[in-house]
Amino acid sequence: MRYKELILNRYRLLIKYIGILTSGIGAFLLLPLLVIPFYPEDIVHINAFLIPAVVLVVIGYLLWKFTPEGDDDVTLSLKEGGIIVLFSWVIAIISSAIPFMLAGKLNFSQAIFESTSGWTTTGLSVVDVTQTSHIFLMWRSIMQFFGGAGLVVVMLSSILNPYGFGLYNAEGRSDNLLPHVKKSTKLIMYIYGGYTIAGVLLYTLVGMGLFDAINHAIAALSTGGFSTQADSIGHWNSLPIEMVTWVLMILGTINFATHYTLLKGKFNIFFKNGEIRLLAIFIAFFTPLIGYFSLSNLYDTLPSVLRRGFFEVLTATSTTGFSLGEFDNWNTFGVFALILLMLVGGGTGSTAGGIKLYRIYIMFKSWLWGLKEYFLPENSVTGNYIWRGEKKLYIKGEYIREVANYIFIYMLTFFAGVLVFLAYGYGLRESMFEFASSLGTVGLSIGITSPDAPVVIIWTQIIGMFLGRLEFLVIFFALFKMISDAKYYVTSK
Amino acid sequence: MYVLVIGCGRTGAYLANDLSKAGEVVVVIDSKNKSFKNLSSEFTGFTINGDATEIDVLKEGKIDKADVVVVTTNNDNVNAMVAQIAKELYNVSKVMVRVLDPEKEVIYKGLDVMTITATQLLVDRFKEEIITN
Numbered sequence: 001m002r003y004k005e006l007i008l009n010r011y012r013l014l015i016k017y018i019g020i021l022t023s024g025i026g027a028f029l030l031l032p033l034l035v036i037p038f039y040p041e042d043i044v045h046i047n048a049f050l051i052p053a054v055v056l057v058v059i060g061y062l063l064w065k066f067t068p069e070g071d072d073d074v075t076l077s078l079k080e081g082g083i084i085v086l087f088s089w090v091i092a093i094i095s096s097a098i099p100f101m102l103a104g105k106l107n108f109s110q111a112i113f114e115s116t117s118g119w120t121t122t123g124l125s126v127v128d129v130t131q132t133s134h135i136f137l138m139w140r141s142i143m144q145f146f147g148g149a150g151l152v153v154v155m156l157s158s159i160l161n162p163y164g165f166g167l168y169n170a171e172g173r174s175d176n177l178l179p180h181v182k183k184s185t186k187l188i189m190y191i192y193g194g195y196t197i198a199g200v201l202l203y204t205l206v207g208m209g210l211f212d213a214i215n216h217a218i219a220a221l222s223t224g225g226f227s228t229q230a231d232s233i234g235h236w237n238s239l240p241i242e243m244v245t246w247v248l249m250i251l252g253t254i255n256f257a258t259h260y261t262l263l264k265g266k267f268n269i270f271f272k273n274g275e276i277r278l279l280a281i282f283i284a285f286f287t288p289l290i291g292y293f294s295l296s297n298l299y300d301t302l303p304s305v306l307r308r309g310f311f312e313v314l315t316a317t318s319t320t321g322f323s324l325g326e327f328d329n330w331n332t333f334g335v336f337a338l339i340l341l342m343l344v345g346g347g348t349g350s351t352a353g354g355i356k357l358y359r360i361y362i363m364f365k366s367w368l369w370g371l372k373e374y375f376l377p378e379n380s381v382t383g384n385y386i387w388r389g390e391k392k393l394y395i396k397g398e399y400i401r402e403v404a405n406y407i408f409i410y411m412l413t414f415f416a417g418v419l420v421f422l423a424y425g426y427g428l429r430e431s432m433f434e435f436a437s438s439l440g441t442v443g444l445s446i447g448i449t450s451p452d453a454p455v456v457i458i459w460t461q462i463i464g465m466f467l468g469r470l471e472f473l474v475i476f477f478a479l480f481k482m483i484s485d486a487k488y489y490v491t492s493k
Numbered sequence: 494m495y496v497l498v499i500g501c502g503r504t505g506a507y508l509a510n511d512l513s514k515a516g517e518v519v520v521v522i523d524s525k526n527k528s529f530k531n532l533s534s535e536f537t538g539f540t541i542n543g544d545a546t547e548i549d550v551l552k553e554g555k556i557d558k559a560d561v562v563v564v565t566t567n568n569d570n571v572n573a574m575v576a577q578i579a580k581e582l583y584n585v586s587k588v589m590v591r592v593l594d595p596e597k598e599v600i601y602k603g604l605d606v607m608t609i610t611a612t613q614l615l616v617d618r619f620k621e622e623i624i625t626n
Contacts, residue, residue, distance in 0.1 A: 077534055179495075179518045181537035 004492060007485050012067050013076075014083055019063025021088040024155050025095055026056030028146060032099075032139040038211075042135040048102040049139070052095050081152075082478035088151055089470065093119050096143055100127075105136070109458050110451060116462045118143030119151075120469035121351055123225025123321035123443025124461065126451045130230055134211060140226045141218040147469070148222025148252070148351035149192050157185035177260050188256050191263070192351075196221050199248045206240035216322075220248035223352045225321025225443035233311075234324040242311055245322060253279070253318035253346030255358075272387040274361040275347045279317065282344070282357075286313045286337055294334025312444075316341040319353040321443020327433070328447060335429050338444065342436040343414065353441030353468050355410050359403045362386070366400045409472050413464070414439055420460045421448070438464035494518065497559040499545045499575055500566035504591055506531030508563060513538050520554050545575050556583050565591040573600045580606055 030053045036043055076084070096118065097111035106114060110126045117124045121144050129137065146154050177184040199217030204210055212228050219226045229235035233245055251259070255275060262270045270276065291309035299305045308324055315322050316338045327335060345354010369384045376382070385394045414435060421431030426448055434448040438461040448457065467475065494517050498505045501523035510533045513519045519538035522545050523529065529540045543550035545566065556562065562579040564572045572590050579585040581604075588606040592598050595613045 176537065176539065179520050179538035180513065180516070182516065183518065184537075 004489060007489055010080065011485075014080060015067045016064050017076075017084045018087050018091070019060045019065075019067065021060070021084070021151065021155055022063065022091055023057045023060030025088070025092045025151075026053045026058075026060060028092075028142065029053035029056065029095065029099070031142050032135050035135045035138045039134045042133050045099070045103050045133060045135050048099040049135070051102065052098040056091075056095055079477045079481040082474040083482060085152055085470065086475055086478040089119065089466070092151055093466075096139075099139060100136070103136070105132070106451075109455050113458050113462055114140070115143060116465050117443070118224070118226065119147035120441045120465040121148045121222045121224040121319075121353070122438060122441040122465045122469075123219065123227075124438065124445055124449045124465075125226060125443075126449065126453075126458075128230075128451075129228055137211075137215060137226075137228050141215045141224075144222040144224030144226055145196070145218045148224060149188060153185045153188055156181060157189045177257050187260065191256060191259050192221065195248070195251055199244070202244045202247070203241065206244055207238065208236070208241060216245070217248060220245055220320060220322065221252045221351065223249065223252040223318050223320045223346060223350070223441075225315070227322060231323075231325070233322045239307070242307070242324070246311070246314055249314050249318040249320045249322070250279075252320065253350050253352040255347040255349040257349060258347070269387065274365070274386050275357040278357045278361050278364075279347070282317055282341065283310070283313055286317075286341060290334050290337050294331050294337070297331075298329060312338060313341060316442060316444060317344060317346065317354075319345050319440050319442040321437070323444055326447070327444070332429055335433055335446070339432050339436045342433075342440045342442045342444070343410075345440045345442075353439075355407055355440075359407060362395065362400060362403050363407065366395070366403075406472070410439070410468075413467060413472070417460055417464050421457065424454055424457055435461070435464060439468040441465055441468050494560045495555075495558055496520075496561045496563065497522070497554050497556055499523075499554075499562065499564045500572075500591075501528040501531055501540070502565060502567060503531065505563070505565040506533075506536075508565070509538065510536050522550060522554050546571055548578070551575070551578065551583075556585065559583075559585050561585070561587045561589065563589045563591075567593065569593050569597045569600075573597070576601070576606050577604060580604055 029049050032049055033046065036046065093112065093115050096115035097106075097108075100106040100111040100114055101108065105111075106126065113124075113126055116122070118140050123144070125140075127136070127140070177187050196217050199221055200210075200213045203213035203217055208216065215226070215228045216233070218224070225232075227233065227235075233242060254262075255273075258270060258273050258276065261273075287306065287309045290313060291305045295305045295309050299308060311322075311324050314320075319342065327338070343355060344360055345356055346352020348356045348358040365384070365386060369382070373380075373382060383394055385392045387393070417435040417439060418428075418431045421435055422428065426434075430446050430448055433444070433446045436442070437444045449461065496509075496512055496517055496519050498509045498512075498519060498521045501509070501521045505521060505523070506528070509519050509521050514535040519536070520541060521529070521532070521536075521538065522541045522543060524542070524544045526542050529542075532540070541550060541554050543553065545551060545564075556579060559579070562576075562585045564575050564579070566572055566575070569592060572592065576588050576590045579588045590601065590606055590608045592601075592608050592610040593612070595610050595616075598608055598610055598613070601608050
């Protein structure tokens with residue numbers, strides 16, 4: 001009986017939080033309206049944003065206001081944080097899809113696909129950008145901006161009470177930059193916002209229009225990859241613009257804690273970081289390989305081979321998803337190399353997706369440590385550590401198991417998704433490429449993603465993007481907790 | 494406010510939890526990694542695993558920037574030493590120490606630190622209760 005009351009109390013608190021977050025999402029929907037003064041013809045779409053925004057703010061406010069006050073002095077566990085994160089992401093995705101539907105641009109599945117792709121910073125798109133007004137292009141970028149930082153991070157940095165790590169950890173952004181969660185999230189937003197502004201400036205300097213510059217700076221830093229042009233960065237065919245994109249993509253794929261050490265000028269610690277080393281190795285290793293085996297038939301000169309190769313390696317491993325051209329004419333070596341890079345993905349605690357460099361690095365190190373221990377005396381004691389942020393982190397066995405489990409579940413989901421694609425008659429290499437791109441929230445497409453793709457394929461990709469962004473466990477935790485609580489509530493008297 | 498808590502036993506951990514929840518910046522130092530399990534999920538500060546009698550550990554905890562240092566390890570000698578380092582070497586404006594053995598309170602005479610002796614508090618309270626009633 002007592003426990004039943006306790007459960008009820010906890011859920012009241014959760015609903016209050018979800019209410020606050022819902023209002024916040026409503027406020028985000030108002031942001032694209034800032035475009036209207038510059039492009040007055042977009043005023044026809046004002047209702048598509050205004051109506052859902054007002055509805056969300058009101059619903060959120062009512063949830064917050066009229067949920068009876070529970071015991072105030074409770075804190076959120078990781079699982080409860082997970083429930084909040086899951087609900088607020090689902091609410092964010094559904095409500096962000098509404099403007100596309102209200103404007104009659106997309107049907108339900110397509111609209112959900114587009115907003116999932118935005119919030120998860122994937123960048124796959126079923127929108128024809130040449131036919132899309134500025135307000136919707138801006139809205140796609142805004143989704144990527146907030147999705148990149150994470151809904152909870154944005155909210156914690158501004159309006160939410162700092163009720164603990166549960167919420168922060170649940171979103172798959174677990175690095176603590178400063179000794180307080182509120183300060184950490186604020187710092188993340190400053191770094192992220194600062195880089196975005198710098199990106200806009202750099203893009204305009206190298207000759208991009210302001211509107212395109214804003215959209216591409218956001219899309220590159222959030223490792224999202226929505227472009228305002230049908231052929232992405234390739235549209236400009238300009239080396240300076242590509243170089244700016246390189247820098248922004250690399251910045252986007254680096255962990256925020258590592259950025260902080262870099263900004264504090266601790267370069268030696270920066271270069272000790274395993275993720276940075278691994279990233280450098282991947283780029284240095286795959287660029288020439290892809291160039292030699294895959295691109296040398298397609299391009300005449302060495303610089304153009306390297307230019308294309310380097311860009312595509314970077315866009316795949318940073319999980320951004322900008323591209324310079326199509327992949328249809330690549331041979332299988334190049335396609336599979338990109339699939340591998342997309343599976344690995346970028347850095348933890350950055351805006352990137354994929355398995356994450358960090359986990360690969362841990363597994364590689366763990367393998368090396370295992371080999372080393374084999375040659376050591378039986379009772380020798382070893383302290384295995386890696387550098388994370390600016391701290392030495394000692395790695396224990398359980399931790400390695402967690403990482404291995406994650407990689408296992410990731411690959412399992414990957415293969416399951418590929419099977420769905422194959423069942424619909426797509427080729428193996430196209431299926432693997434497209435689903436690796438969805439699951440890793442990359443956004444490169446080999447041509448399967450289109451407005452007329454089968455509905456099942458669209459939803460498979462939506463699920464893939466969602467799982468990939470929220471890193472599986474949180475969703476499992478949250479669902480399991482809700483089911484077990486509901487069971488207890490119903491069965492006990 | 495930046496609070497450095499040394500010793501993550503029950504006292505240290507509860508204090509750290511409450512302070513962190515109240516929005517203060519908290520860093521906790523303890524020599525045993527296991528002790529950090531006492532911290533709840535409302536604690537969002539840093540933990541440092543190390544011996545607080547080593548100056549490098551205190552430096553890692555940025556003791557020079559601390560507004561308050563709370564010393565709550567389960568060893569009076571360590572407490573005395575760390576409190577003295579904080580006060581004399583780093584001029585921390587507020588140093589608070591938990592004293593275990595009431596006899597050792599004299600160590601802190603002449604040092605501008607706040608001491609609380611749990612045993613003495615208990616004894617005083619009990620004594621008062623017995624004698625006045």
